[in-house]
Amino acid sequence: MRILMVTSMLPYPESMSGGALVMYGQLTGLAARHDVTLATFAGADPAEEKAIDGLRASGIDVHYVWRSWPVGIDRWRLRLRDAIGWLQGGCPLRTMQFYDPRMQHLLDRLLNEQRFDLLQVEDNAMANYGYRMQGPIVLTEHEVRPALSSDPRDQLNANWIGRILTNAERRRWHQYQRAIWRRFNRIQVFTPRDAQMIRTMAPELAECVRVNPFGVEIPAEADPSGEEAGTIMFVGGFGHPPNVDAALWLGSEIMPRLRAYWPGVRLIIVGSHPTKAVEALACDDITVTGRVPAVEAFLRRAAVVLAPLRTGGGMRVKVLQAMALGKPVVTTPIGAEGLANTGGRLPLAIAEDAEGIARTTAALLGSENARHALGCRARAFVAQHHSWPAYAQRLEAIYAELQPVSANAT
Incomplete structure (x- = not known):
């Protein structure tokens, strides 16, 4: 299969991000058996430029939007921009932070110039883009966010302004998730609890949810x-x-x-x-x-x-x-x-x-x-x-369900 994989961060083995490591395991497992193109953000770490070379050397077609980590006054400007955008808009803060017109341009170009059998979107923050895809689309939900927190510490540890903002953000996540989930033919989650949360929040999508615990590299045993x-x-x-x-x-x-x-x-x-x-x-x-x-x-x-x-x-x-x-x-x-x-x-x-x-x-x-x-x-x-192969094999079984499907997503 020809697969386009879209990620919110660069998947590479030296990353300190658990999400990036999960994505890397999936990318590696799929690339061993399929023709994979990667569209991603990069630049959060100086090591990522070398990591991109490594991914390309392994046969993965890597395309990226470079976004370096802001420092000093630029960091505060970015925070101010995000705060103003959050107050004026209706999307969760994290989805705003990951939206970049350059990424939309990259996705449009790839989907116009190449034909893919399947589109794999990692992270619900990347579900906010337009995907003009003639074929099945799968979303990996790394963490489903409930409308209300079941943890009393969220209310006890914040001041009243913090509680208001936190509850407003949770309501935004609830609305956003329900809206974007409908755009995908399958939703991959890692735990039964996340699957049940989706089925509770959007019962009409219950048949689209699949539980697939992720995999990791099996290193040499510790001495x-x-x-x-x-x-x-x-x-x-x-x-x-x-x-x-x-x-x-x-x-x-x-x-x-x-x-x-x-x-x-x-x-x-x-x-x-x-x-x-x-x-x-x-x-x-x-x-x-x-x-x-x-x-x-x-x-x-x-x-x-x-x-x-x-x-x-x-x-x-x-x-x-x-x-x-x-x-x-x-x-x-x-x-x-x-x-x-x-x-x-x-x-x-x-x-x-x-x-x-x-x-x-x-x-x-x-x-x-x-x-x-x-x-x-x-x-x-x-x-x-x-292991990575076990995880990829379960994911391939999800893909196999979708081969007869032809979907238009925008």
């Missing part, structure tokens, strides 16, 4: 001799609010309990763009690294990896990455969402509150055999159910 005794780790990009909440909860409520259970424990928080509140967690036994050249090298040092997520939707790529390395992972029910349902017990340690996470983590720190056993089961599970 146990490389782990640092008593070291636990959290990895996540802090442009994603659920990761900020998880890091703050870990530092303020879980670590004090862990210190009592396991004196000498050390926490490393890894991820780009940490907020000031996350940076303020740094102390003698907590390190906040910011962006690092290679996440995998840090994960290999961890005795236990934590993912104490309390909010958000979709799947957590960093959880799968740690499992693929053979690392024991302690997470929450939300952090474990989307993993393939095999009818058996998931190879994760799952706890719902700070006390449970601390006790579970301390127990793993105290038993090398328990860490090794859980890590081995996790790695085997990911290799079987969440």
Whole structure:
């Protein structure tokens, strides 16, 4: 098949963005069996120019709109423009940030000059473009956003202005999602919860939704001799609010309990763009690294990896990455969402509150055999159910449903 894949960010293996890594896995899996053209934004990181060369060398036809990360006064001008646009318009802020007339021009040119069998759109922020496509179109919903938050912290932690703006933004997402979903022949989601949310918000589209847990690269297994005794780790990009909440909860409520259970424990928080509140967690036994050249090298040092997520939707790529390395992972029910349902017990340690996470983590720190056993089961599970080829094969099954379909989307 000839596939045009549209992404909101450049998919490449060194990215700190979980979304970009998911897209890269999908892109790689599809490119192994199909003729894939990529239309994307690039420029957020200096390494992306080299990454584009690597993608092209692998046989992928890459087209991009270059948007460098604004700094200084340009950053404040951009924020002001977005704020004014948000007040004047009716779309969610994130969709405005990803709309660029140059991207629309690129898409028009590609769809006019070439014939594709299928169009794959990654991220609902990219669903706002016009796609003059004669053929099936698939949307990947990386995170479905509900109209109202079920998390009471959203109301408790914000001032009254913040609550008004947050609720207004959620209403915009509700209206926007319902409108754009109708433009696609299939909607791919990663978790049953996201699928159910779409079916609840837009019952008429229930038959278009498919659950397909994403995949990750299966790296060489971590050498146990490389782990640092008593070291636990959290990895996540802090442009994603659920990761900020998880890091703050870990530092303020879980670590004090862990210190009592396991004196000498050390926490490393890894991820780009940490907020000031996350940076303020740094102390003698907590390190906040910011962006690092290679996440995998840090994960290999961890005795236990934590993912104490309390909010958000979709799947957590960093959880799968740690499992693929053979690392024991302690997470929450939300952090474990989307993993393939095999009818058996998931190879994760799952706890719902700070006390449970601390006790579970301390127990793993105290038993090398328990860490090794859980890590081995996790790695085997990911290799079987969440590798790139397994993910791409499930996606191809979705594509196969659409071969007789001919749709016009604008």
